[in-house]
Amino acid sequence: MKVLAAMSGGVDSAVAAARAVEAGHDVVGVHLALSRMPGTLRTGSRGCCTLEDSNDAWRACDKLGIPYYVWDFSDRFAEDVVQDFVDEYEAGRTPNPCMRCNEKIKFAALLEKALALGFDAVCTGHYAKVLRDTEGNPELHRAADWAKDQSYVLGVLTHEQLDHCMFPLAETPSKAEVRAEAAARGLTVANKPDSYDICFIPDGDTRGWLAERIDMKPGEIVDQDGNQLGEHGGAQAFTVGQRKGLRLGRPAADGKPRFVLEIRPKDNKVIVGPEALLSVDELRGIRISWAGVPIPEIITGEEFDCMVQVRAHGDPVDAKAHMERSEGSDVLVVQLPEGMRGVAPGQTMVVYQGTRVLGQATIDKARSTSWDSSKVS
Amino acid sequence: MNNSAVYLDHAATTDLNPAALSAMTEQFSQTGNPSSLHGAGRRANRVVDEARTAIAKVAGAHPTELIFTSGGTESDNLALKGLFWNRTAKNPLARSILVAGIEHHAVLDTVSWLEAHEDATALWMPVDADGVLDLQAAKELIEEHHERIALGTIMWANNEVGAIQPVVAFTALAAKYGIPVHSDAVQAFDSVPTNFATSGLATMAVSAHKIGGPVGIGALFVRRDVVLMPIQHGGGHERKLRSGTLNAVAAAGFAAAATAVHETLVAESARLSELREYAVQNITRLVPDAVLNGPRDEDNAGLRLPGNLHFTFPECEGDSLLFLLDMVGIASSTGSACTAGVPQPSHVLVAMGRDARSARSVQRFTLGHRTTHEDVDILLEALPDAYQRAKKAGMAADESSIHTAGTGFTR
Numbered sequence: 001m002k003v004l005a006a007m008s009g010g011v012d013s014a015v016a017a018a019r020a021v022e023a024g025h026d027v028v029g030v031h032l033a034l035s036r037m038p039g040t041l042r043t044g045s046r047g048c049c050t051l052e053d054s055n056d057a058w059r060a061c062d063k064l065g066i067p068y069y070v071w072d073f074s075d076r077f078a079e080d081v082v083q084d085f086v087d088e089y090e091a092g093r094t095p096n097p098c099m100r101c102n103e104k105i106k107f108a109a110l111l112e113k114a115l116a117l118g119f120d121a122v123c124t125g126h127y128a129k130v131l132r133d134t135e136g137n138p139e140l141h142r143a144a145d146w147a148k149d150q151s152y153v154l155g156v157l158t159h160e161q162l163d164h165c166m167f168p169l170a171e172t173p174s175k176a177e178v179r180a181e182a183a184a185r186g187l188t189v190a191n192k193p194d195s196y197d198i199c200f201i202p203d204g205d206t207r208g209w210l211a212e213r214i215d216m217k218p219g220e221i222v223d224q225d226g227n228q229l230g231e232h233g234g235a236q237a238f239t240v241g242q243r244k245g246l247r248l249g250r251p252a253a254d255g256k257p258r259f260v261l262e263i264r265p266k267d268n269k270v271i272v273g274p275e276a277l278l279s280v281d282e283l284r285g286i287r288i289s290w291a292g293v294p295i296p297e298i299i300t301g302e303e304f305d306c307m308v309q310v311r312a313h314g315d316p317v318d319a320k321a322h323m324e325r326s327e328g329s330d331v332l333v334v335q336l337p338e339g340m341r342g343v344a345p346g347q348t349m350v351v352y353q354g355t356r357v358l359g360q361a362t363i364d365k366a367r368s369t370s371w372d373s374s375k376v377s
Numbered sequence: 378m379n380n381s382a383v384y385l386d387h388a389a390t391t392d393l394n395p396a397a398l399s400a401m402t403e404q405f406s407q408t409g410n411p412s413s414l415h416g417a418g419r420r421a422n423r424v425v426d427e428a429r430t431a432i433a434k435v436a437g438a439h440p441t442e443l444i445f446t447s448g449g450t451e452s453d454n455l456a457l458k459g460l461f462w463n464r465t466a467k468n469p470l471a472r473s474i475l476v477a478g479i480e481h482h483a484v485l486d487t488v489s490w491l492e493a494h495e496d497a498t499a500l501w502m503p504v505d506a507d508g509v510l511d512l513q514a515a516k517e518l519i520e521e522h523h524e525r526i527a528l529g530t531i532m533w534a535n536n537e538v539g540a541i542q543p544v545v546a547f548t549a550l551a552a553k554y555g556i557p558v559h560s561d562a563v564q565a566f567d568s569v570p571t572n573f574a575t576s577g578l579a580t581m582a583v584s585a586h587k588i589g590g591p592v593g594i595g596a597l598f599v600r601r602d603v604v605l606m607p608i609q610h611g612g613g614h615e616r617k618l619r620s621g622t623l624n625a626v627a628a629a630g631f632a633a634a635a636t637a638v639h640e641t642l643v644a645e646s647a648r649l650s651e652l653r654e655y656a657v658q659n660i661t662r663l664v665p666d667a668v669l670n671g672p673r674d675e676d677n678a679g680l681r682l683p684g685n686l687h688f689t690f691p692e693c694e695g696d697s698l699l700f701l702l703d704m705v706g707i708a709s710s711t712g713s714a715c716t717a718g719v720p721q722p723s724h725v726l727v728a729m730g731r732d733a734r735s736a737r738s739v740q741r742f743t744l745g746h747r748t749t750h751e752d753v754d755i756l757l758e759a760l761p762d763a764y765q766r767a768k769k770a771g772m773a774a775d776e777s778s779i780h781t782a783g784t785g786f787t788r
Binding site for chain 2 (some may be wrong): 028067069070071072073075076099100103106107108109111112113116117118156157158159160161287288289348360362
């Protein structure tokens with residue numbers, strides 16, 4: 001196959017490309033220029049698309065004996081990922097920009113260009129598996145190493161996208177093995193630190209970065225009964241489940257810490273309360289997609305057992321789900337018998353059965369039987 | 378593809394001329410600092426001197442007017458900053474620089490630096506749709522602002538679209554008011570006649586590796602009566618304008634290449650322009666959407682660099698086309714690339730009045746001494762399919778048609 005290896009300049013994508021070459025594919029390395037400020041240097045494990053990353057990717061390709069190019073997707077990235085991130089926070093939600101990048105950039109803008117230029121697949125260093133059912137339809141599964149598994153951030157991929165994905169690190173038992181393999185192959189990135197945080201916020205200060213882009217105004221912090229407890233500098237700077245930085249002054253009646261339960265950008269209000277109220281029992285998801293062929297219950301609307309995960313490194317939780325079809329918009333309703341903590345609207349819930357990713361939805365509402373937030377005015 | 382079978386990027390760099398290789402091979406085994414006073418030093422100094430004389434002759438300059446530098450970029454920096462500081466030392470109010478948007482980054486970024494750090498002001502001279510300086514507009518700018526103009530700069534030939542500039546006419550306009558003019562002649566030198574003595578220029582930048590000399594050496598011609606403020610200090614080499622031990626090996630290679638190329642300049646220019654015209658006719662026939670940028674110059678009348686082909690291929694990213702051609706062993710260029718290798722819209726085309734979108738859809742093919750008719754035919758055979766595919770791949774800024782989950786905040 002003609003394979004385009006997306007090379008971030010890190011160790012995972014370099015080893016993935018090496019394996020694709022070794023498997024006999026005709027591989028070309030491409031580094032994506034996403035930042036508007038290429039040519040800057042990396043600071044620690046942060047940042048992306050720096051000159052160093054581009055050079056590291058280049059050297060890895062040289063070592064593998066494959067051509068190397070830099071393709072510029074900074075316009076699309078600015079619109080589909082960065083601006084979306086700002087808009088979501090502005091609306092009081094908590095987005096996952098890495099997912100958006102997979103959805104819109106790596107496996108859309110890049111994939112489309114690759115297919116048009118004659119490639120069959122895009123190869124990345126993600127830890128996840130694409131399996132095929134008996135009819136050849138793709139299924140997305142967790143990687144062998146659950147500690148490194150990245151199926152969550154790929155949960156947004158559709159049938160068409162999965163058809164052209166290649167994840168050579170799927171069966172790797174651990175990251176240590178990838179580093180050892182990189183060293184054995186003579187790849188200079190073998191000991192390069194992992195990337196954390198959000199690539200387009202180089203200093204890691206998400207709140208400071210948002211404050212420069214969102215017009216924030218002071219407003220009220222209220223408790224679960226609507227009593228005013230204090231003031232905040234801008235509701236959009238808060239995240240559900242947050243405990244620190246509330247600056248409430250006086251302690252709660254029971255002396256226990258308080259957590260952000262809800263953010264209401266329209267009223268510029270932040271609702272806080274005790275930890276117990278953070279737990280939710282029902283999630284309602286919109287903008288649903290299925291990673292391959294949907295299971296029959298999704299079509300029939302019957303309830304099905306599944307597991308739900310709401311963040312990249314969160315634990316999956318047992319759940320029962322069904323599709324609620326109403327005019328124009330479908331809702332994925334998920335019941336959580338054990339409850340789940342710190343769920344924020346805007347987060348993506350990925351639905352699993354065993355190791356298989358069924359699909360995903362954006363959390364629109366999270367309901368708690370112990371507390372009805374609609375009573376807070 | 379590690380080596381390009383068909384190399385059509387001679388304006389980026391070209392192979393080492395055999396005469397340069399042999400001159401350098403001979404010098405590599407010799408010892409001696411040209412500034413030393415002993416026999417070995419005198420020997421090295423003679424090599425540099427002979428090289429200086431040979432290159433000056435090719436450029437129509439006096440040997441004392443040649444300052445060796447590390448290349449075109451350094452020459453442009455030395456000329457622009459040196460002229461600016463020298464002029465402002467005499468007249469602190471003369472801080473404007475006449476410049477056109479088609480200049481190479483070595484000039485544009487130096488002017489921006491002077492604006493940011495030395496209180497300079499760029500006076501932008503417009504170019505026409507072919508990328509040629511608008512002399513009438515330049516004249517009006519000079520007449521209106523001459524009292525505060527420190528210097529002017531105009532490249533001899535544009536590196537992207539190949540447009541040869543009216544250098545002599547421009548220096549004549551500037552001379553009326555005693556304004557010194559610099560020219561970046563990196564692409565023009567030894568490709569078209571560039572006579573420093575009759576140009577009216579104060580300074581002129583050239584580079585060795587564009588004509589088959591080694592990378593890492595170039596020259597700035599500085600008219601004998603022109604005084605520059607140096608930017609590099611030290612041992613006082615090169616009229617105290619450019620300190621640093623002279624590179625006798627590279628100078629010998631530069632001179633050998635310059636001389637060899639100069640001997641065949643007229644014939645080679647005719648051969649290349651004929652080949653270029655053949656390519657232009659066939660590219661526009663095979664890809665009717667393609668638009669030639671820069672002056673057509675069918676008869677090689679000195680309007681365009683003989684080996685330069687530059688096209689807009691509408692609705693396809695320049696880097697897609699470059700990739701597809703590279704895959705079949707054809708080396709071309711999108712014209713300009715930043716340090717991270719990220720293609721930018723061509724600032725030259727933007728200066729010529731094109732929009733940023735179409736300024737991304739360009740491809741430059743530059744022919745050189747080893748380019749054959751067959752090379753052009755290989756390009757012609759590959760181009761139509763590459764264009765169709767690149768067009769299908771679309772513009773990177775456009776939304777893709779891949780079916781996605783459609784998450785995200787709908788604005």
